[in-house]
Each structure stands twice: as structure tokens, then as C-alpha cells.
Amino acid sequence: MEVYYKSIKDIKKLLYNKEISSKELTINLLKKINERNEKLNAFITINERAIIEAERVNEKIKKDKEVHILTGIPYSLKDNIITKGILTTCGSAMLKDFIPTYDSTVNMILKDGILIGKTNLDEFGMGDSTKTSFYGVTKNPWNLKKVPGGSSGGSATAVAAGLSFYSLGSDTGGSIRQPAAFCGVVGLKPTYGLISRNGLISYGSSLDTIGPITRYVEDCAIVLNSIVDHDKLDSTSHKKNKIDYLKNLNKGIKNFTIGIPKEYFKDTLNPSIRNKIMDIIKQLEKRGAIIKEVSLPHTSYGIFSYYNIAKAEASLNLARFDGIRYGTFKNYDSIDEMYIKNRSDNFGTQVKKSISMGTYFLLKENYKDYYKKATLMRTLIKSDFEKVFKDVDILITPVTSSEAPYIDEKPDVNYDNDLLTININLAGVPAISVPCGKINNMPVGLQIIGDYFKEEKILRCAKIVESIRGKYEWNTDL
């Protein structure tokens, strides 16, 4: 297999056995990115300092046998994660010149990895296609005419096309899991509060989570091991004891009770996707899992609850972008005009829609009927999950209701796709999207949902799904 599609353990072996140096690997990877990025547009920024970093890390690897597993391995970050000294745009014109003087916690943790570049996203994380970025559309590596999904489309594409050994994305309503499904890679949304949000440019503060996007389930566990830590700088960061997600990864799912929530298998679900998932579930049963039909009765509240909360929080999180300190500034006579005109010029349409919605929901006269109601619904959705996890270990559902759309296809008006992912964010529970096969040569994802802080169980099941699916042919002829 080409070196660029190797797993983290395999590439680590090559690096530490000196079969390839970090510098060589980085230089060659950069070459590959330069060749392919024009077609794919996965990256907004390529890190010019990557080679220097690789040299520095080479020295470290030479001296110290016990270096961290991710040392010297090239990775990418979604461009809504702050990187010190490196342009961070959030896919927006508003931040096209923004070079932070401070760093995100996750980037600091990965300081001995090689940051190869910042990946494209829907502007400020708002979208499910990576079509709304100021920096152009990202293409799905399996079919350049199709979207990679969003908002972490750039990250998913980079990993699927062998342009990163892993990437970190963010998930507010499915933004890691859905593009992972469309791009045939593994995408994990951890429990809210497990990974520090310090340095993640906020969209929906009570929903946002950073998570790993990788080619293999084991890689996902490795990355998770590194980036989980309590952070003083994030008040919503949990103080749980760190666990080793690799330890029980291969223990299988014998005697796991797997719940199949009926609300996630609506009539509108693409029949091929349904069949693929049902096949896998049957296979899991053969391997010792107990399958149970369950119900999450308040699932349909998700749309109202999610949109109210996410857009309300977003409208305030984006208020700091005044178009004066950030973005291209034009002078006007009054302060109000300055704010209104500059903000309008520097924000894309989708973002402006979101801010307007959020502002509307928070108006005094609307608060009770919209935002407050949404938070009450959220409590019910949460309790659905809490109840169901008393009876089952994990839940299995589809990630998407339909196949990846074409780039020039009109957007889906019904919210079927959203409903499969957003309630997981509202509840704050963890969930993973793992590739379970292909339909019409396009990848399909299967979602495994777990109870709070039970990423270990999710990963164990994902590992089995991966082995059932079998070896993956990465699309390397681009």
C-alpha cells in the first residue's frame, strides 16, 4: 500500500526504524498535496514551516527512543482551530488575514506532530457540504462531482485522499460524522467536555466538540489517547481520569446489547443504506451481540431544539466579528453603519442567515417560545438517551439518510439527514461514523452511539464493523 495511506502504527514503525525520515515524509507529502489540492481543494493553508518542524522532530526521534506515538507524523487541522503563527480563517473572508498570536490546546498537545496544513470547511462551521467556504468548494475524493459533506469536509477529504495521517475536525450537529461517512473515513464525536474547546472558534458553544478523523479505527483510538485531557482554560472541560482507548480495543462485542432506535430508520431512509446497515447488524449478532429494538421517543424535537440553540449561540459567538478589527474594513460615517455594512460584506450568506435566525430566536418577545422551549426539549432528548443506555451498551443507526449529493444539486429541504446526527450533540453523548461499505462506489457510514464517556465501547464495536467490512481500497488514482 502506498505510504500515504498507512496507519499511524505502520508509519510510526517506518519512521522509528529509520526507513524514512520525518523530513522526507513531510517533503513528499507536501509534493503530493501540491499535486492534488487543486483538484480537491481540501486545504486552505499549507504550513510552510512543516519541513523545519520535521527537521526538529527528526533530531528528537534520533535521540529519544521513547517518543510519543504521534511524534513526527503529519496531520491537519480544520481551519476553525486556532494555530499560533499560522493563518486561521474559519473558511471566511472575515478572518482572511487572521494570524493568531496564541495557540489552541489541541495544537499545543500535538506540538511534536507535523502540522501539514489547515483544511477547508463550511464558513464558521455552518453547513453540511463544504460548499459555503469563502475559499471554494471541496470535492469528494471518491467522485469529484460530489460534495465531501460538511462542515469538516476538508479534513475528511484530506484523510481519505492520503494527504494527512489524521485530522482533527469539529462536530456541532454532525460535522465530523457526516463528512466521514461521505468520504469513507472514521470520524468520532467524543463526549461533550472530553476534549478541550480552548482554541476552537465557537459556533454552538454547548454543542461544539473537537474530534479525530482517521482512516482506521485503531488510529482514532491512538489520536483520542493523545488529545484527551482536562484543560483549566475550558470551564466545560471534564475532570475524568484518562483511560487508554487502545487497551480493550480488540476485545470484540460478545454480549454487548446493541439498541436499534426505530426513529432512526424512517421510511425515507435510502433502502441501500438501510440494507447495508442491517447486514452489518446481522453480522454483529453472529459475533455474539444481542440486538434489541429501542425507542428514542423525543427524536423529532431535535430539529426545533437544535436550530434554536445552535443559531442563538452562534449569533452571539459571531458578534465579536465586527468587520472593524477583523475582515476588510471600509469607513462609514456612523458606528452603526460601520458594523452593519462591514459585517455584511465579510460574512457569507449562510452565516448571515444563521445570525439572523439566532438573533430572532433571542428577541425578548420570542425567548420563551423559542429558545426556552428549545432547552426544555433538549432535556427530554437527553433523558431519552439516559433511559435507553440503562438497557443497552450502544446504539447503531445510519449516519446519513441518502447518498452524497452532487455539488450542483439543489440542497435537501427535508431534515432527514440532520435528525440522524443532531440529537447526539444536544445530548452530549459520543458517537462515531465508521465506513461499512460502498454503494455505487461511494462510501457509506454506520453510526455507533454510546453513553457519556463510553468511547471505549463505541471503538470496540467500530473495530468489529471495520473487520466485517474488510480491507478498503483507497481511491488512489486521482
Added chain:
Amino acid sequence: MEYRLIVGLEIHAELKTNTKIFCSCSTEFTRNENINCCPICLGMPGTLPTLNKKVVEYAIKAGIGLNSKIQENSTMDRKNYFYPDLTKAYQITQLYKPLCIGGYIELENKKINLKRIHIEEDAGKTTYVKDVRKLNYNRSGIPLIEIVTEPEITNAQEAVLFLEKLKAILKSLDICDCKMEEGSIRCDVNINIESRNKKSVSNIVEIKNLNSFKAVQRSILYEEKRHKELLAKNHNTLKETRQWDESNNVTRSMRKKEDSQDYRYFPEPDILNIEVKKELIEEIRKSIGELPTDKIRRFKKDYGLSDDKIDKLIKDREYSSFFERIGAVNNNYNKIANFIIEIMIPVLKENKKGIEDISANEKHISTLLELNYNNIINSNELKNAFIYMCSSENNPDEIIKKLSKSKFIDEEELLKEVKRILEENKKIVEDYKAGKEKVVGYLMGCVMKEFKSKVNPKSAKNTIINELRKN
């Protein structure tokens, strides 16, 4: 038509913690602009606020000192408006569940009740230089408590008394400098009037930009008059915010409160519930010791001092305890209070010293005060003597000896002089025997003229009377 005045106050006080409310920037005052800033208080993208524990503790202290109920669970909220000095375009404050509910301050004849006390962050400072708006973010993120009173203040004087008492309490708790001129305490006034029969009511007006307690008083008087005049003509005040114009002593329209801004408050998702355990509240209560309000009551009862003298004494725990130490050996409480307020505190401040620098103890001060009380030393000499005693190298006993000595003339010398005067004024002695007690005064005059201030008037008088009786 008789009207009653209805006034409520909203006070913002800066808490004296070392670092800001949501980041570790220093709160120290500096003339350099934009130096105590970091990505968090500048509201840069990706940064998150983390709550400074000390801020909560200081606010709890304020709540205890102001007789409020400390809430074991409170939350923070976002208040959104766009202004250049508000870096995130929202202020993190407490609307729905404040840290303290209720409370009161006792004035002479009544209680002024409080609605609430809550914590919030300050915004940056805007100054205008010609037509350029300059922004200094040193103040952005400074911790504040906001104290809201019920609309129970009924005249301008009461408002000032309330503020003086509040200042004394907050200073005594050592949580705020309370310097209105420097902005560490700010006050907005909400005011309207209502007729006796309640049929005529003016719209509530908010007054901002008050830079001193005096300005609070003047603005209330001005507004009361303005409201009365408008109602008398069958007009009414607009429900609006007005600015106090210090140079012209008037209020001016600022913005209408009617189409008042919708701040779109909602719970702050980045900061979790503030849980205050009962044990912490107890711990803080113990650390305060005697509550300011209790001290005020006790000082009034035990020492009979006036309200404003008590306010000044209790502002600093060290001053009030020094007062009590002197008061234990000398019962001229009023004189002691005057000395501390008019001489000791200014001298210490001017020389940048504290009570610990004074080499004198309470007995020394008491003796000095007696010397002054008996006219042996005048106030200037008292002050200088005290300044001398502020240096640790100087021995207070020595200066007292010196002052007493140089002042006192011998008893013998005094007697000799009295006898001589009586000799020269035989008629006076006769007058005294005849019952004219007034002559004592005349004789006192002669003696004092002779010795000027070197004689203790009391002993002079005693000696004269004794001699008169002898004859």
C-alpha cells in the same frame, strides 16, 4: 399638588482582586494603555472565559456585609450589544440567577432595601481626542459587582447618605477602593415622582455620567424639579436615559429608554453553574469578623459619634481598631475621632505610611490629645508631634516629655505670680469676698497674659481660687 420622590440606585463597584474576572491579566492601575490585556479579555476568537474564584469570594463578602441572601446556585448570562469598548459584543453578567438576592443598608431612620447584588465584567474605556475615539482595554474584564436598590430613596440627601454608608461598608470589607472620581465606584440614578393621590406619575428617567456623590445629589434635585414642572403643565417626562452635565448642572437627553435596547440575554454556555457551598459562606463570614453594620451600631451606642464620623472610621479596620484602643484609655471619644479623621489619616496618607509605622501607642496618643485638650499644645503642634511619632527612630516618650516640660511652668512660679497679682489688686480680693465670682476671670486673664500658653488653665484657675479663699 404634592409629589413624593421615588429614587432607586444602580451602583457598580470594581472589586480589588489581583487579576481580572475571566483571565489572569493584572487589574493594577497603569497609565500605559492596552498593556493589561490578553486574547481572552480582548475577546479574540477561540478563547474561553474561566471564572476567578476570588471574585466570587469578594462578592459573597459584599453580600454578607449588605445583609443579602447568598445563592448556593447562580449562573452567568450573555448581554448583547454592539459598542467598540465591548470586545466580544456581549457582556458576561448575571440576569436570571444572581449571586445575592435582597439585602439592606440602615440609615438613621430607615432601611434602604436592595434588590440584588451580582457579578459581571467591565468593558474597556473610550476617550475622545478631537474626533478620534481612543480605546483602552485595560479595563475590559475588570470584575464588578452591581448593587441594585429598591426604589425606596425619597430625597437627594438620603441618596448621598446611602452612598456614604455603602462606601464605608465596602471599604471596611476591603473589597473595593470606592473612589468615584477614579471610577472604581459608579452610580446611576433611576428617578420619578408620584402625586399624593397617585393619579399623576412621571415616567422613570435614568441618569448616567455621575462622577461624584455631590453630582448624584445635584442631579436628583434638578430632575425632581424638572419632573414637577412638566407634570404641572400636564406634560410628562420621556422614559429615557439622561446624562448629567457637570459644568452646567443640568441633565441632557441621551437615548430613549422606550425603544429600549433588547439585550437578548441568554445563559452563558462557556461557564458552568456557580455552586457556592454553605461551608464557604461560613468561612467567609468568619473571616470578616464583626460585620460593618454591627460595628456601626456599636460605635453609635458605645461612643455616641455622629454617622459621618463613624462611616469614616470604619472604612479601614485598622483605623477603627486604633480608635478603640485609644478610646479604652481616654473617654473623649469625639476628640479622638476628630484627631484620627482630621490629622492622623491625612498625615499617614500624605507620607504613604500605615498604622504599623507609628512608633507611638494609644497611651502616647491619649497624652498628646490631653495636652491639646488642655491648651498646652495647639493643633499645629499636635500635628507635628504626631508626624514626629510616625518615624520608628523617634521615641514618642521623649517628645511628650519635651512638649509637656516646655509648656509647664513650675507650680511654685505660678503660685508666686498669683500671690503677686493678688497683692497688686487688693480690691479684687475684696470683690471676691463680697461674692463677685466674676473676678476670677479677670485674674485668669492676668495670669494667662503673663505666662501665655505656658500654664495649664485648669491649674491656674485652681491656684487662683485657692489663694482667694486663703485671703
